[in-house]
Amino acid sequence: MPTLNRWEIIGHLGSEPEMRFTPSGAPVTSFNIATNYGYGERKETVWARVTCWNKRAEFANQYGSKGSLARVEGEARMTSYETKDGETRYNLELTARDVMFLDKRKQEETTEEIEEEDLF
Numbered sequence: 344m345p346t347l348n349r350w351e352i353i354g355h356l357g358s359e360p361e362m363r364f365t366p367s368g369a370p371v372t373s374f375n376i377a378t379n380y381g382y383g384e385r386k387e388t389v390w391a392r393v394t395c396w397n398k399r400a401e402f403a404n405q406y407g408s409k410g411s412l413a414r415v416e417g418e419a420r421m422t423s424y425e426t427k428d429g430e431t432r433y434n435l436e437l438t439a440r441d442v443m444f445l446d447k448r449k450q451e452e453t454t455e456e457i458e459e460e461d462l463f
Contacts, residue, residue: 350419350437352391353445354378356411362404372400374407376415391435393417395442403442412445 357375372395395403417439
């Protein structure tokens with residue numbers, strides 16, 4: 344039976360995008376994004392680490408900045424690690440298939456079309 348791993352999140356960048364390059368020269372950009380759920384005293388924040396590749400990485404690095412409102416769609420996975428105190432922590436990581444910056448001041452700039460073959 345087929346399955347689907349597709350997540351969509353809208354939130355604010357909690358860090359500046361960080362672009363680096365693989366040994367073969369492919370650009371990779373990563374950033375943190377936060378979204379809230381609940382209300383009042385029950386309001387909680389969920390953080391995710393987003394990774395973008397190739398042209399999408401260049402796009403995110405050029406147009407994203409800390410505090411930007413963004414929509415990210417991609418594949419998710421949970422990772423875990425153990426702290427020095429022996430506590431297990433979990434991370435939500437998204438590999439972006441699509442990134443859109445929703446800030447009105449940048450909306451005209453971020454409507455750049457990227458071909459499907461340039462995404463990965």
